[in-house]
Amino acid sequence: MNKEQQLQEKSTTDSGKQKKRNPLERLLVWGGIIALLVVVFIEYRAKQSYDTTVSALQDVANGMRDVTIDEARQLMVGYSQVEGPHPNPQGLNTYHYKWFSLFKGGTYQITLVENDNHMLKTFTGPAFAEDPDELDAKIKEANSDDVELTPPIIGNVTPDNPTEEKTTEKAAPEKERSQQE
Numbered sequence: 001m002n003k004e005q006q007l008q009e010k011s012t013t014d015s016g017k018q019k020k021r022n023p024l025e026r027l028l029v030w031g032g033i034i035a036l037l038v039v040v041f042i043e044y045r046a047k048q049s050y051d052t053t054v055s056a057l058q059d060v061a062n063g064m065r066d067v068t069i070d071e072a073r074q075l076m077v078g079y080s081q082v083e084g085p086h087p088n089p090q091g092l093n094t095y096h097y098k099w100f101s102l103f104k105g106g107t108y109q110i111t112l113v114e115n116d117n118h119m120l121k122t123f124t125g126p127a128f129a130e131d132p133d134e135l136d137a138k139i140k141e142a143n144s145d146d147v148e149l150t151p152p153i154i155g156n157v158t159p160d161n162p163t164e165e166k167t168t169e170k171a172a173p174e175k176e177r178s179q180q181e
Contacts, residue, residue, distance in 0.1 A: 042100065042101065042102055043102065043104075046100060046101040046104070046108050047101075047108070049077045049078030049079065049099055050108040050110075053075060054110070054125075056075040056077070057072060057075055057110070060072070060075065061120060061123065066119045067119060068118060068119055069095075069112065069114040069118050069120050070118075071120075073095065073112065076097050076110070079099055080098060080099055081098040081100070082098075083096040083098075084112075085114065092113050092114055092115060092121065093114040094113050094114070095112040095114070096109065096110075097109065097110045097112070106126060107126055108125075109126055110124070111123065111125065
């Protein structure tokens with residue numbers, strides 16, 4: 001009985017203790033956790049800085065007043081690289097700002113365009129949906145009441161034209177009659 005009690009006590013104390021992990025295993029696990037946290041921090045910082053900059057630029061460039069290029073450049077937040085001024089094809093100075101990102105490296109960019117009076121003419125970036133003029137033209141086209149426009153192509157297939165089906169159904173019996181004669 002004494003041995004049985006000792007075995008029971010030993011088994012209860014062993015089950016209460018956890019097996020110690022290998023120090024190398026602990027180092028790998030914590031290293032992986034820290035690496036993931038660093039990646040999340042880099043992506044979060046790039047996204048937040050870019051969004052803050054775009055929001056600030058949209059607020060000041062709302063058409064209410066002219067914005068100097070220096071004022072626009074001061075609104076840039078947390079960028080990692082700046083290039084410029086470089087002349088664009090129209091001869092206007094441009095400034096390219098980039099935010100470092102591991103996964104969306106080409107997405108977080110803004111180009112400021114300066115006009116001849118050293119004022120901000122426009123700003124663009126690859127993350128923007130489209131050029132505002134092109135977007136306005138597409139909206140006008142979509143809202144037009146012109147029925148003669150070609151139907152939209154969905155999945156590389158044009159929608160069936162119900163008027164063509166009706167004419168082919170009417171023409172089919174006539175073809176059969178002509179073939180029987």
